[in-house]
Amino acid sequence: MSIKFSDHATRQLKARKISKRDVIQTVKNPEVKSKSFKNRTLRRRRFGSKMLEVVTITEGSTIIVITPYYLEEEDEN
DSSP: OEEEEOHHHHHHHHHTTOOHHHHHHHHHSOSEEEEOGGGEEEEEEEETTEEEEEEEEEETTEEEEEEEEEOOOOOOO
């Protein structure tokens, strides 16, 4: 399995201050994995107090990262 980053994902890594290492770890070993629209997959993994979600699409044996982002923490009140 190879992992490639879309141009959009590469820009978002920098803008959102997300490490490429964390994205790769999330893609390879997600804590939660679910299907999304247009054959996309959502992969989630917690890093400290933040939950990273990575949107991917699979083409053959290649996983393409569409975009990574941290999920908003829900208010417990």
